[in-house]
Amino acid sequence: MSDADRSRADVPPMLRAEGLVKTYRADGVEAKAVRGVDLRIERGEFVAVTGPSGAGKSTLLHLLGGLDRPDSGQIRLDGKRVDTCNEARWAVLRRRGIGIVFQFFNLVSNLTVADNVELPALLAGSTPRQARASRKELLAELGLEGKEGSTPAELSGGEQQRVALARALVNHPGLLLADEPAGSLDSKGTREVLRLLSRFHQRGQTILMVTHDARMASAADRVISFFDGRVVDDATLGGEGRRTSGVADVLELKG
Amino acid sequence: MRLPLLALLAKGPAHGYELKLALEKLLGAAYPQPNVGQIYVTLNRLEKSGLIRGEDVAQSSRPNKRIYELTEAGHEAVRAWFEEPTDEPRVRDEFFMKLALAPETGVADQISLINRQRRHYLNTMRDLSKLAAAEDRDNRVAQLLIEGAMLHLQADLDWLERCQEELE
Numbered sequence: 001m002s003d004a005d006r007s008r009a010d011v012p013p014m015l016r017a018e019g020l021v022k023t024y025r026a027d028g029v030e031a032k033a034v035r036g037v038d039l040r041i042e043r044g045e046f047v048a049v050t051g052p053s054g055a056g057k058s059t060l061l062h063l064l065g066g067l068d069r070p071d072s073g074q075i076r077l078d079g080k081r082v083d084t085c086n087e088a089r090w091a092v093l094r095r096r097g098i099g100i101v102f103q104f105f106n107l108v109s110n111l112t113v114a115d116n117v118e119l120p121a122l123l124a125g126s127t128p129r130q131a132r133a134s135r136k137e138l139l140a141e142l143g144l145e146g147k148e149g150s151t152p153a154e155l156s157g158g159e160q161q162r163v164a165l166a167r168a169l170v171n172h173p174g175l176l177l178a179d180e181p182a183g184s185l186d187s188k189g190t191r192e193v194l195r196l197l198s199r200f201h202q203r204g205q206t207i208l209m210v211t212h213d214a215r216m217a218s219a220a221d222r223v224i225s226f227f228d229g230r231v232v233d234d235a236t237l238g239g240e241g242r243r244t245s246g247v248a249d250v251l252e253l254k255g
Numbered sequence: 256m257r258l259p260l261l262a263l264l265a266k267g268p269a270h271g272y273e274l275k276l277a278l279e280k281l282l283g284a285a286y287p288q289p290n291v292g293q294i295y296v297t298l299n300r301l302e303k304s305g306l307i308r309g310e311d312v313a314q315s316s317r318p319n320k321r322i323y324e325l326t327e328a329g330h331e332a333v334r335a336w337f338e339e340p341t342d343e344p345r346v347r348d349e350f351f352m353k354l355a356l357a358p359e360t361g362v363a364d365q366i367s368l369i370n371r372q373r374r375h376y377l378n379t380m381r382d383l384s385k386l387a388a389a390e391d392r393d394n395r396v397a398q399l400l401i402e403g404a405m406l407h408l409q410a411d412l413d414w415l416e417r418c419q420e421e422l423e
Contacts, residue, residue: 051416052416052420213409214376214377214380214408214409214412215380215384215405215409217377217380218377218378218380218381218383218384219381219384223374223377225370225373227416227419227423228423232366232370232419232423233370233373233374235370235373235374235377237374237377237378237381238378238381239378
């Protein structure tokens with residue numbers, strides 16, 4: 001983005017993608033996972049991308065987090081072009097600007113909970129004392145006090161995902177990406193993760209979450225329906241003027 | 256409304272307003288609140304059909320209240336109700352009729368119908384999540400009612416995805 005562009009737009013969106021395309025080739029067969037996606041996410045929004053498995057929604061999230069490269073299209077994070085970044089630059093971005101949580105947590109298995117959370121803070125340049133303070137604050141917030149010395153294998157799935165959330169948020173990234181964050185959790189763990197995402201969102205955290213679970217999606221302010229590599233609908237939830245009798249209809253019992 | 260009222264009376268005699276409060280307490284805020292007039296009308300009909308028996312009780316400062324109890328026929332009706340399996344909901348679906356008829360009429364597009372319906376379901380899902388959060392955590396019956404509604408909606412949303420796959 002040029003300086004002239006920057007002065008024209010007061011506040012750039014947190015994330016802007018234009019014309020994203022990604023095609024996978026395996027055994028000479030092409031599979032188009034993402035076929036021309038435009039996306040704009042404002043600061044403070046909580047957006048869910050939902051759709052059937054195989055629709056390409058995880059690929060989209062991987063492109064936006066720099067874990068995979070688009071064939072074409074542009075990505076801007078906080079107004080800055082990032083699709084042109086090299087591997088090293090993306091690694092820095094994922095440390096400071098973007099936090100990511102995955103379905104299977106991806107914690108470092110031979111590090112303690114405390115070290116899993118402090119490591120990205122240290123890598124981003126925090127002093128050991130700052131890293132420890134941030135870790136303590138986040139773990140307390142996420143109800144994980146007393147688990148500092150545990151290894152990931154000693155925790156339940158829900159607890160591991162909370163550690164992953166702490167790790168993703170320890171450097172206060174502008175954008176949190178979540179890829180099926182409750183995909184491997186039971187219903188209690190799911191509710192817990194959802195409650196925490198909503199809480200961070202209420203404090204201003206921008207979140208983009210990919211999920212096939214409508215209950216998860218409905219916690220977001222905006223739900224993008226992804227289908228066959230394309231956005232087929234983009235709906236703001238909780239808007240005014242809509243019919244509210246839906247709940248009673250759904251709950252009506254016979255008798 | 257008939258059978259839930261009979262079932263509540265299986266516990267012991269009660270008057271109309273007590274029954275309304277008992278239903279509300281049991282089912283929580285998610286269930287459409289019964290209107291007290293409807294309850295009195297239903298009790299009246301149940302009495303006429305011999306399933307319950309009413310008796311007026313004098314109150315010093317207020318009008319008499321009528322206390323109802325189950326008759327033997329009423330007990331039998333409650334037993335029969337619990338023994339019968341219950342029809343699954345939504346065998347007829349108005350949205351499905353719209354979807355099926357849209358191409359014939361030329362006034363609506365199937366994919367737009369699906370998208371609009373999905374938005375509606377997602378908003379309902381959101382309302383249910385809010386209700387679940389507002390409802391007393393310990394009211395397990397009310398929480399299960401809401402969870403059941405959410406699972407139905409999830410199935411409806413999955414089915415919309417199938418429609419989109421087939422019709423896109």
